[in-house]
Amino acid sequence: MKFLNSKISPLYIWWIQYVAVWVALGYMYWLGWLSLLWSIDSTKLGFFILAFFLVISSCIGLLASKLDGESDLFKKFHNFVWFSAEAMLVLGMIGTVVGFIIVFGQDFANINVQDSATTVKFLSGVASGVGTALSTTLVGLCCSLMTKFQIIVIENYWE
Numbered sequence: 001m002k003f004l005n006s007k008i009s010p011l012y013i014w015w016i017q018y019v020a021v022w023v024a025l026g027y028m029y030w031l032g033w034l035s036l037l038w039s040i041d042s043t044k045l046g047f048f049i050l051a052f053f054l055v056i057s058s059c060i061g062l063l064a065s066k067l068d069g070e071s072d073l074f075k076k077f078h079n080f081v082w083f084s085a086e087a088m089l090v091l092g093m094i095g096t097v098v099g100f101i102i103v104f105g106q107d108f109a110n111i112n113v114q115d116s117a118t119t120v121k122f123l124s125g126v127a128s129g130v131g132t133a134l135s136t137t138l139v140g141l142c143c144s145l146m147t148k149f150q151i152i153v154i155e156n157y158w159e
Contacts (some may be wrong), residue, residue, distance in 0.1 A: 001130015010157045011064040014150055018061060020148065037139070040131035040155075042102065045095040046139040049088050056084040059151045067107035085147040099133025 027033050055133055059089055103126050111122050 009064075010154045011061070013153045014057075014061045014064045017146065018057060019148060021057065022143060023065075037135055040128075041095070041135045042128050042132045043095060043098050043136065045098070045106075045132075045136045047138045049091050049136065049143050052084070052091070053088060053147060056081065056088075056147055057150060060147070064150075064154055081147070081151050085144050085151065088140050088147060089144040090140075092137045093145070095136020095140065096133045099129045099131070099136065102132060103131030108118070 025034070026135070036068070059077075063081070094140055105125075112118050
């Protein structure tokens with residue numbers, strides 16, 4: 001079963017998604033979400049995942065442009081692009097673990113709730129860890145999902 005219609009090339013579908021991603025990034029920048037992500041993610045792993053996604057997505061576009069008669073090219077890079085999609089997901093989960101290490105690395109036993117300065121400092125560390133955990137998970141899941149969508153489009157082209 002071919003994706004949508006046999007007359008729609010995978011390059012065209014990839015291009016629509018690629019432009020939509022850049023428009024969404026521009027909108028996120030305009031809303032201030034990218035600067036919020038930068039400030040929340042203490043590891044900056046979310047931006048690494050996003051940059052990795054843009055590079056892999058560009059490679060998938062190049063691959064889709066070469067698919068006119070070369071199914072061998074797709075077979076050659078098939079495992080690499082699937083690995084890349086899974087790597088984005090795993091990097092997001094690593095960010096989650098790092099975020100929770102930041103949270104639970106706080107010294108819970110020595111917190112003095114009577115002293116507001118140490119309580120604020122403690123809660124700031126907790127918020128930083130939770131922000132890192134949630135933001136890297138979100139970026140990893142979204143980038144992995146979009147990469148898998150691109151791969152499925154190309155796979156269905158050859159069926």
